[in-house]
Amino acid sequence: MSATSSPILVTGGAGFIGANLVRQLLGRGHQVTVLDNLATGKQEYLAGLPVEFIKGDILDVDLVNQVVRGHAGIVHLAAQTGVPGSLADPRRDCEVNVTGTLNLLEAVRATADDRQQTVRLVFASSNAPLGRQTPPATEDKAPLPISPYGASKLAGEAYCLAYHGSWWLGTVVLRFGNVYGPFSAHTESVVAKFCKDILAKGALTVDGDGRQTRDFIYVEDLCRAVLLALESSVSGEVFQIATSVETTILELAESVRRVAGQDAGIEYGPARQADIRENYSAIAKARALLGWEPRVSLADGLRETWRWFATARQ
Ligand SMILES: NC(=O)c1ccc[n+]([C@@H]2O[C@H](COP(=O)([O-])OP(=O)(O)OC[C@H]3O[C@@H](n4cnc5c(N)ncnc54)[C@H](O)[C@@H]3O)[C@@H](O)[C@H]2O)c1
Structure with a gap:
C-alpha cells in the first residue's frame, strides 16, 4: 500500500479514535471513507472534513461487501467497545465484534481474489483478551479473558490471524492500551469521566479503591501506530500499543485535577x-517491527484533553 493517497476505509470512524485517526489519515494525503452506524459515534466529529461518510452497520453483509471494494486499506474500529456493554448483552457483543469482523475479512478476501493483491486490514483490539494474565501485557502470553468483551476481541484477533494464515490477507492486530484524548466525551474512558465530573460537579468519582493501574496512551500516539501498521508490510502479527508506564487511577485523578487547575474533591464508588486490576504493556515488538514510539507524556496529553473538554466541547 502506498504511504500516501491511498483509499482507506475506517469502520467506526465517527467514534473517539476514528475522529482522531481520520484527521491523521487526511493529513497524510489518504482518501478516507467512514462506515459507521452512529451507535455511539457522532457525525459532527467529522464535520467539515473531506470524507465520504456512509451510515451503515458492519453486520449488513451486502453493504460491507460493497463498501470494502476499491479500498487499499481498512482500519477496523467499529465495535461494541466496553466490558459493561458485553456483560449487559454478551450475544450482541459477540455479533458486533466477532461476526462484524468476519464480515469485513470475508469482504476483503473477495476483493483480494478479484484484484490479486492484498488489502491491508488493521484490527483494533485491547488487553482484554489477556484478562487475568499478570502484567506486563505481551504478545506471547496466553489469552485468559475474564469478560465477554475480552472473549469477543480475542475471537476477532484469531480470525484476523487465521485469514492471514489461510489466504495471506494483510492483517495486523493492535492491542490498544487505555486511550485518551479529544473527541472522547461519549466514551467510558476514565480520563473523559474525570474531565466531565470536574466540569459538572467539581468532584471526581473513582471506582473502587483507585489503586488499580492502567497504561494511558494519548490518542495522537495511538493513531500514529495505526498508520505505521497500515503502511508497513508486516502481516499476521499482534502488537501491544501503549506506553509501558503504569499509572494508578488515583495518580491519574491527581494529574487531571492539576491540569484542570481545580481543587476538585475525590469521591469513591463501587x-x-x-x-x-493491574494493566500495562510491554511495547518492544512495536518499537522493533513498526519503528513506533510513544511521544506524548501523560501531563501533555491530559492538558490537550482537558482543553478540548473545557472549550471545544462546549
Ligand atoms: N478507547 C480505548 O481506550 C480502547 C482501548 C482498546 C481498544 N479499543 C477499541 O478501539 C476501537 C474504537 O474505540 P473507541 O474508543 O473509538 O470507541 P467509540 O465507541 O468512540 O467508537 C466505536 C465506533 O463504532 C461505531 N459502531 C459501533 N457498532 C457499529 C456497527 N455495528 N456498525 C458500524 N459502526 C459501529 C460507533 O458508532 C462508534 O462510532 C474499538 O474497536 C474498541 O474496542 C479502544
Missing part, C-alpha cells in the same frame, strides 16, 4: 465488575 469497584467495576470483571475489571482487570
Whole structure:
C-alpha cells in the first residue's frame, strides 16, 4: 500500500479514535471513507472534513461487501467497545465484534481474489483478551479473558490471524492500551469521566479503591501506530500499543485535577465488575517491527484533553 493517497476505509470512524485517526489519515494525503452506524459515534466529529461518510452497520453483509471494494486499506474500529456493554448483552457483543469482523475479512478476501493483491486490514483490539494474565501485557502470553468483551476481541484477533494464515490477507492486530484524548466525551474512558465530573460537579468519582493501574496512551500516539501498521508490510502479527508506564487511577485523578487547575474533591464508588486490576504493556515488538514510539507524556496529553473538554466541547 502506498504511504500516501491511498483509499482507506475506517469502520467506526465517527467514534473517539476514528475522529482522531481520520484527521491523521487526511493529513497524510489518504482518501478516507467512514462506515459507521452512529451507535455511539457522532457525525459532527467529522464535520467539515473531506470524507465520504456512509451510515451503515458492519453486520449488513451486502453493504460491507460493497463498501470494502476499491479500498487499499481498512482500519477496523467499529465495535461494541466496553466490558459493561458485553456483560449487559454478551450475544450482541459477540455479533458486533466477532461476526462484524468476519464480515469485513470475508469482504476483503473477495476483493483480494478479484484484484490479486492484498488489502491491508488493521484490527483494533485491547488487553482484554489477556484478562487475568499478570502484567506486563505481551504478545506471547496466553489469552485468559475474564469478560465477554475480552472473549469477543480475542475471537476477532484469531480470525484476523487465521485469514492471514489461510489466504495471506494483510492483517495486523493492535492491542490498544487505555486511550485518551479529544473527541472522547461519549466514551467510558476514565480520563473523559474525570474531565466531565470536574466540569459538572467539581468532584471526581473513582471506582473502587483507585489503586488499580492502567497504561494511558494519548490518542495522537495511538493513531500514529495505526498508520505505521497500515503502511508497513508486516502481516499476521499482534502488537501491544501503549506506553509501558503504569499509572494508578488515583495518580491519574491527581494529574487531571492539576491540569484542570481545580481543587476538585475525590469521591469513591463501587469497584467495576470483571475489571482487570493491574494493566500495562510491554511495547518492544512495536518499537522493533513498526519503528513506533510513544511521544506524548501523560501531563501533555491530559492538558490537550482537558482543553478540548473545557472549550471545544462546549
Ligand atoms: N478507547 C480505548 O481506550 C480502547 C482501548 C482498546 C481498544 N479499543 C477499541 O478501539 C476501537 C474504537 O474505540 P473507541 O474508543 O473509538 O470507541 P467509540 O465507541 O468512540 O467508537 C466505536 C465506533 O463504532 C461505531 N459502531 C459501533 N457498532 C457499529 C456497527 N455495528 N456498525 C458500524 N459502526 C459501529 C460507533 O458508532 C462508534 O462510532 C474499538 O474497536 C474498541 O474496542 C479502544
